[in-house]
Amino acid sequence: MSDHSVLTTLKILIIGESGVGKSSLLLRFTDDTFDPEQTATIGVDFKVKTLTVDGNGAKLAIWDTAGQERFRTLTPSYYRGAQGVILVYDVTSRQSFNKLDAWLNELETFSTKHDVVKMLVGNKIDMDKREVSKEDGLKFARKHQMLFIESSAKTKEGVQCAFEELVEKVIQTPGLWET
Ligand code: GDP
Numbered sequence: 444m445s446d447h448s449v450l451t452t453l454k455i456l457i458i459g460e461s462g463v464g465k466s467s468l469l470l471r472f473t474d475d476t477f478d479p480e481q482t483a484t485i486g487v488d489f490k491v492k493t494l495t496v497d498g499n500g501a502k503l504a505i506w507d508t509a510g511q512e513r514f515r516t517l518t519p520s521y522y523r524g525a526q527g528v529i530l531v532y533d534v535t536s537r538q539s540f541n542k543l544d545a546w547l548n549e550l551e552t553f554s555t556k557h558d559v560v561k562m563l564v565g566n567k568i569d570m571d572k573r574e575v576s577k578e579d580g581l582k583f584a585r586k587h588q589m590l591f592i593e594s595s596a597k598t599k600e601g602v603q604c605a606f607e608e609l610v611e612k613v614i615q616t617p618g619l620w621e622t
């Protein structure tokens with residue numbers, strides 16, 4: 444008997460430097476839209492979406508930063524209770540990649556679940572200009588025991604996969620989502 448069919452609400456966070464495409468990834472995933480004019484000032488607080496993974500329903504509450512990451516003021520309550528985290532960088536910005544360590548440090552400091560599942564996402568692969576190779580992304584992810592995928596919120600590539608694989612791993616991690 445599996446009790447996974449019970450609709451569980453999972454708290455998923457999206458973090459990373461301003462402008463890497465966090466809000467765009469969220470809106471692509473939840474509403475299947477993309478706005479090239481998406482501005483850093485327009486942030487969503489969070490969105491709810493139901494996802495079926497391996498026949499198990501999961502209700503996701505996905506938290507966006509509402510632009511506050513610009514001031515580096517993501518608070519402990521933002522991180523509290525999260526089971527899954529999507530850490531995003533922009534493959535056309537080496538600077539956004541170089542800041543990943545700082546984001547992991549912050550996550551480590553504030554996370555209340557030490558086995559929180561982490562997904563590294565290299566976004567904007569539709570653009571010609573690239574400053575971070577796929578190999579560099581993969582290497583970083585391996586080093587920090589993270590899942591990894593490259594994506595484009597513009598063309599949809601990798602977006603659904605990023606959320607699904609994260610949620611799948613959360614559901615497979617005992618004690619992380621129950622209670
Ligand atoms: P956030 O600050 O991390 O939430 O980033 P936004 O979602 O606001 O995106 C910042 C800018 O990058 C916006 O102009 C988006 O339209 C653009 N953007 C986001 N994702 C992509 C992508 O995958 N490809 C391209 N070409 N542009 C993107």
Ligand code: MG
Pocket residue numbers: 465466467482483485486487507508509510
């Ligand atoms: Mg945003």
